[in-house]
Amino acid sequence: MCQTGIQAPIDEPALKGAQLAVELLNEKGGILGKKVVLKNMDGKSDPVTVGNVAKQLIDEGAVAIMAPSDFDFGGPASREATANKIVSVSPTASSPLYGSKALGDYAFTLSMWNTTMGAATAEYAYKEGWRTCYVVTDSFIDYTKSLSRYFINRFEELGGTVFFEDSYTQGQQDFSAQLARIKDLPESPDFIYISSYMPDLAMMIRTLRENGIALPVVGGDAYDDPALYQALGAQYGNDIVFDTHGYLSEEAHPDYPSFAEAWKAKYGDYPDETWGMPGYDVIMVLAKSMEKAGSTDGDKVRLAMESMEFDLFTGKLSWSDAASGHEPNKAACLVELIDGEPNFLGWVRPDKIPAP
Template sequence: MKKALMGVAALAALTLGLSACGADPTAQEDTAAAQNGANESEIVIGGSLNLDGEQSAYDALILEGIEVAFAEANENGGVLGKQIVWENLNGASDTTTIANNTETLIERGAEAFIAPADFDYGSPAARAAQDAGIVGISPGATSPSYGSDMLGDKQFTIGYWNTAMGAAAAEWAYNEQDFRNAYVVTYDGLDYTESLSRYFIESWENAGGNIVAEDIYSGGGDFSAQLQRLRGVIDEVDVIYISVYNPDLAQFIREIRASGIDTMILGGDGYDGPELSESLGEEFGNNIYYVTHAFLSEDANPEIPTFIETFTEHQGAEPLSILEALGYDTATALIQAIEAAGTTDGETLAQQMTDMEFDLLSGKLTWASAEDGHEPHKETAIVYLDEGQPVFDKWFKPEWTPEP
């Protein structure tokens, strides 16, 4: 995935009033001065999305969608008659930096916060926001830990939980593909990858499927042992479920295909974005399916062409993936909730978010109450690669999901 931003500085200067995407001392001093001078005509929203390190492949694209939504809102009069002031400090894929950035922006007056799109990286921001009594929202954290039970009654995520993602993959493969035997490979050490595999396995076995074997990958880019074990049982396998992050994911799939194995590969939203499809290309990018949040085509959502046009006008190029749409959805949901609540007060705004239904690019969304964990309820999108190009298959909602 792309790790550099298109037009961030220009967009921030022209439409949002301020943006600190790095840690430049002069820029931060200028921002602080501007923030200290903020008045009742502004609503300040902070973020600590990652523009460096492993999470940047996701957060950098998400950030562009957030920028577009806030810029569009400001062009249309803002929210509650006030202009939105958006400031992002680069989290650099470091949890301590993310926590410190969040505290810094709250001290500068942030009234709501957008956290990174992952539990491990997003939770430090969510906890700091909760401690300050303000609403925090992640554009794509899918761990069931990312909710009110673990993080507090003012914390939300746009992304449906891994319970639904794993269940959707299992139910779709079992019922619609008539698969019965799955091989599972999991990257250990991340809540996202571990919980996603766990919920897939639980859902697969609940449907009646058999797990041929489970394998672990611990990083380092060497898949020789996993590939050898897979080849030893491949005749028994209908589908290979891989829960690994890019760029290692792309490398592993290339090695699987290069070895002559053409069995369907199935996974979650970590497959989404240009990094995987571009790496696999026509030769290796076939018979690969994944469960994700949306798709950039009119048949997935009739509002997508308008979004693409608006995004292109602001950023100078079309969005590369649904990650930009998730960023746009995150900012849009926050804007709509603030408008409906009439305030950014944390308690009032959080209650409003659980009372509303949001019609977003990624589908209709409701959040459960704080007592039920703020679980996001929405459909999943099934997407596949055809000669390296992503193609929308269908919207899918599992009939059964495991307990978090």
């Protein structure tokens, strides 16, 4: 997992969630009667480094790999795991490339794919009566590009109209050209879909709001970031809807209070972002699968994972078999920002999911 660099804000809390899960498992006897040892090496948000440290961990005896939460950064770790017939799981990599077809039969992601993430918000928008949209796609990584693609696919299939798909590159810190094109439209869209992530995401939304564009803004799980809520505040943090992996409340999962108390006992405070839960869930999925398989052997564990349904803090999950890509069957958690604070709208499964 990446503890430094651009991927760290997502991976670091997932690692803390995994560490909590290991502690709780060991209190109950570990896995298959053996103590669980979790070792992390910093991938440094660099694909080459991720692949190298994954190989080192495997050489040191790792029986499973938790890979960074993005295809570009996590893929190299999963490829190394597959080469050694070891199961790998990414907590929240949502690209449809993250599965067995691109990364081999031992690779899984705990996340819904962008096919689900894009379709869920497209259907939400259409049900709200919004028929026209302006899309801005961050071109820096596969995640943002494929998320826009599947959103557009489903929105247009429903009968919606995308006025234009604009582009942006993370790190520019200048949204003036996109703003000008939006303001020059002959007709205002019903909403704006922005597929991007922090830190530039906050600047993009603030630029819209500071220039009088109060249209609803819709996006994906990268919006689920306390730094975004803080940057927007009550002044700019309204009419923003996104889908993500979970919500810090009993509304989203009845066992959340016990998770929150365990987190506080270990880390001194309650969790303030959802990204810890997927890391926790990865360890619990591996534990249940190894127990069912009666082994840590990669072939036996992956077959167990393909055959089970898991009730997780991040939603109920099952996977297709390796021949079908290990496609995750998972709901999306819809959230709305109101006065800069996240509010749970519910779990949703799209009526139709685009083909990956």
